[in-house]
Amino acid sequence: MNAPTPAIVARPERLRLVGQRRQILAIMHQRLMIGMLIYGGIVAFVVLRLVYLAVFGDHAGRKGGPIDLAPTRGDIVDRNGQSLAVTIDAWTIGIQPAKVIGDKFALAQTLARLMPEKDAADYLGMLRSKQKFFYLRRRAAPSLVDSINALGEPGMALSREPDRLYPQTALAAHVLGFTDVDGNGSSGVERAFNDRLIDPAKRGEPLMLSISSPVQQALEHELSAAMTQFSAIGAAGIILNIHTGEVLAMTSLPQLNPNAAGNGSPEARFNRATLGVYELGSTFKPFTVAMAMDAGVIKSLGQMYPCPGALHVAGRTINDTHPYNRACSVTEIMKESSNIGSAQIAQQIGSGRQQAFLKQMGFLDKVAIELKERGRTLSPGKNWNLIETMTVGFGHGIAVTPLHLASGYATLFNGGIFRPATLLKVNAGHKVAPGRRVFSEDTSYKMRALLRLVVTKGTGKKADAPGYRVGGKTGTAEKYHNRSLKVTSFAGVFPMDEPRFVMVMMLDEPKATKETFGFSTAGWNIAPAFSRTVSRIAPMLGVRPDKKREANMAEVLPFDHDKDE
């Protein structure tokens, strides 16, 4: 009985096998679990994401955020809020030769028909070139854009680009200036305030100038009428508020259209009001008299000076257009614009004091205004001797900008305080610039009657605008290079009994006409224009005409010894 070998004992291999299988099973479970977790994780992620989107996400119809309305370059408006410069989205037409699919030859011919500034051959050349992009037209008219679009040519690129538009065209062109194609200011306010205009924080707010459009328009119109009438090559005009220094209007002719500044001639782009310097002649005499009064040289407007037919000084001869040939008072010197008298007054003031006064009034520096186009005064400089002092006394031998002159008159009539001119409207955000006293108030007061007399009885009669109490001084200067060419100007203040505005108008090389009886002096050409302008602008500026009011003429009338009028 040898019992068979008990079979109960598992064979070791088998045992091993069982252990192995269990192990494998465990691993499989583990893997399965991992796979399930991954799968579950993905599902959970998707679900969570969906929930998140449902709670925080946007709905399908959502568009982009609100459009930013602020223009890429700030607007410029006048003192009443009327737009002078705006940035608009203009259509730009371009061409991408690589994308053209149609017949290039036919396309070139169509383009030549639509945009005749180039001919078909030029367009064909563009279409066949390897260049990626050509600009065909900036600021295209909508009708042109429509017809280009109707071509259905994918190679034609139509896009909108911000572009600078000056709605009033030539109005105040030299004040505003213009921008280059990239939208950077290249002259005028556009240049002077370029940083302010493109500053993202400030460009939403328009830049408010001190210019008043209606006044500017009146000035430009009357000035250009005078310029045409007298065939002048140019003209300039400035209106200042004498108390704040605000420039209400400033123009330079010939006109310039800033919308197409590149097409303007260099002559038109030149700002005569702030960049051009001129010998302005007799309009300087009031300064000489005021300096003399302040310096104590003139004690009274009745002080007498010898006024011979001609005065010989240091080898030069000074003449008068209206010689007295007798002793004349300061009042008369001013009334008939006597060079001889003014020269003597200037001589008494002396070179040093004269320069000090001119310096105080800003005449020896670049003109004080925000623009970058500012002229540099031409003065005798180091050679400021006797004869120079005398000629400067009547406005020769010194060349200043018309704006200098306007600022000077403002100083003279606002009580004697110099203030720099400004192109920004004076308000809470822009205070009146601090001034410096140049003349005493008494001098300023007496000058009123003196200049009023020039208009009522003297050389500036044609500048009078009835009821507006205009006072002012004519100025006629010969050009240095050609004595027959003149620069005539009129600097005036109104209303003279309580001065508020100063206006300077200037004609460059006016010619005599039949109506002026062959005269080309200021009293004949610019003075009437001055009168017409005052009649137009004074009501806008709140000056009421009143024939019953007048400056205190008692200051001067006793000293006017001409009884012939």
Add this chain to the structure above:
Amino acid sequence: MSARGFGSVFAVGGIAVAALGCYLVSLRVASERAALESVENKIVLAQRDIRLLSTEIGTRGRLSQLERWNVKVIRLSAPTADQFVESSFQLATLVRPEAKPAIEAPVVLASAPAPRRDGPVVTSDSGVQEAAPRVSRPLGEMMHIASYSKPEPKPSRMAPVPFTPKAAAKPAAGAKANAEKEGAAKVGAAKASTGKSAKSSSADPLSPLPTLKAAATKSAPTKMASTKNGAKTGASSDSGSGARTTTRPAKEPGSHQ
């Protein structure tokens, strides 16, 4: 047991509903927000359009363009100093009507019979107003009658001027004072068949009177009516003014022109 078994189901259902509710709320909020944004976008777009259009208007109506029109067509010029007025009073003086010299014309006492009209005869002040509408009579008839009479010495403002009519008017005025005389006047009026009202002297005193006679003859058929009127108004007129009474006699001088 079974309720407890469903408890978890309810819980799951409740949570699902709550979650769904939350989701709907947030969906609603999101859509509202989106609607708001689209409105804001529209506003911005409208503002851009406004800007564009105002730029266009400003460009088309630029001052230089207006100036050109003015120079070529309108030709307005700056006002002169005299065109400014000091005050509303000064302005009023500019529109003051032309002063007409007071009419010193004779008060012609119209006597034209105009029986066609059977309006009430004018009595007193109010009578003048009544009379106003009947203006469409022949010119000659539009002659005027003193509407006020007092005892002789003092003719009224519209008192007759020395002229034949005046003589007649005065007795008439005197007559008016008492009722009997008035009655007599009435009779006279009836006879003359005028019955027509007093008129103020505002009509042109210089207008011709020639038609009176013709009017008188023509108006004969309507005599009765006018008499009636005369009687009626006569009754009402004792109270005072004698507009009517002056009328009657007045016609006589009128008619004998």
